[in-house]
Amino acid sequence: MVSGMRLYSEAEFEPQARQFAAALASRGVQVQLEAVEKLNARFFRLNPELALSADADGLWLCAGGMKMRPDWKAEAGRLKRASLKSEMIARACNLAEKxxxxxxxxxxxxxxLLMAHLGAQVTLLERHPVLFTLLEDAHRQAMQDPFLSAAASRIQLVFSDSADYLRQRAAQHQAADVVYLDPMFPQRDQHQQAVKKQAQVKKQMQLLHLLLPEHGEMDLGDNLLALAQAIAKRVVVKRPRLAVFLAGQAPQHQWQGDACRFDAYFQHDLML
Ligand SMILES: C[S@@+](CC[C@H](N)C(=O)[O-])C[C@H]1O[C@@H](n2cnc3c(N)ncnc32)[C@H](O)[C@@H]1O
Known part of the structure; x- marks a missing residue:
């Protein structure tokens, strides 16, 4: 897990940079603020190490001359085309039931974001402090966006390891209708060969692999399945199309797509 990172900003955006630094520090990431005269492509090329930057658009993750953030506004087109019928994830998670x-x-x-747009009330868990802070910024911006605000208002962000959170929910007898798990970003070779992604998505993945290397390699999320099954009547797991089952457990139902599939596990006799 990262413990220290540089955060670049031009003088004009230093107040925002300080706020991001404070949020990150509260989550255990010490940030070294660096004032930069011009945060442009040349600067990022000359400073290729993993770092953060803040500008008029908010907080960014940068490395290798590239930068990325969870860009929820860029999802608007997809959301406008999405429907309960057309989206496999909507059928798998039974979103018609809100x-x-x-x-x-x-x-x-x-x-x-897609599931909240289609009516789900979502609790969104992330344990990585940098990714969580990027998400928090995306959520804040979405709340101010006329199109996205309705979906964003149905999303609550929680900074936690999901294993801890799910155990706590079970101890407090708090059930959920659905738990959704997508623990692994596809490995580099998988998404280059199997998934025809646009250049922008590939770029995002490269940066995320730099940020989350140890999770991609060591923690496959297998432990989350039983914890999720303890509190939800329906657990849905997103997998790369040909990946093994989570925790080696065969699902009761599958929805197959070109690049990924959804495996569903049902507990009809769940009593909490
Ligand atoms: C493949 S990504 C999920 C992608 C997501 N479905 C989306 O639409 O962008 C997996 C994420 O789960 C997080 N993660 C994995 N295990 C976790 C855990 N036990 N608790 C909280 N977050 C976890 C990782 O840090 C990573 O950000």
């Missing part, structure tokens, strides 16, 4: 849903592996929050 469920109380826990997305226990937030990442960039794109799946949750």
């Amino acid at each position: 469920p109380q849903l826990i997305d226990a592996t937030a990442g960039l929050g794109h799946d949750s």
Whole structure:
């Protein structure tokens, strides 16, 4: 897990940079603020190490001459085309019922934004402090956006390891309608070969692999399945199309797409 990072900003955006630094420090990431005369492409090329930057658009993750953030505004086109019928995730998570849903592996929050747009009430969990702070900024901006604010208002962000959060919910007998799990970003080779992604998405993945290397390699999220099953009648797991089952457990139902699939586990006799 990261413990220290540089945060670049031009003088004009120093107050915002300080706020981001304070939020990150409260989550255990010490930030070294650096004033930069011009935060432009040349600067990022000359400073290729993993860092953060703040500008008029908010907080960014940068490395190798690139920068990225969870860009919820860029999802607007997809959301406008989405419907309960057209989206496989909507059928898998039974979004027609407007469920109380826990997305226990937030990442960039794109799946949750779509599910909230289609009516789910979402608790969004992320344990990585930098990713969480990027998400918080995306959520804040979405709340001010005329199109996105309705979906954003149905999303509550929680900074936590999901294993801890799910155990706590079970101890407090607090059920959820659905728990959604998508623990792993596809590995580099998988998404280059199997998934025809646009350049922008590939760029985002490269930066996320730099930020989350140890999670991608060591923690496969297998422990989350049983914890999720203890509190939800329906657990939905998103997997790369050919990936093994989470925790080696065969699902009761599957929805297959070109690049990914959704595995569903049902507990009809759940009593909390
Ligand atoms: C593949 S990404 C999820 C992508 C997401 N579905 C989206 O639409 O952007 C997985 C994320 O889950 C997070 N994660 C994995 N295990 C976790 C855990 N036990 N608790 C909280 N977050 C976890 C990782 O930090 C990573 O950001």
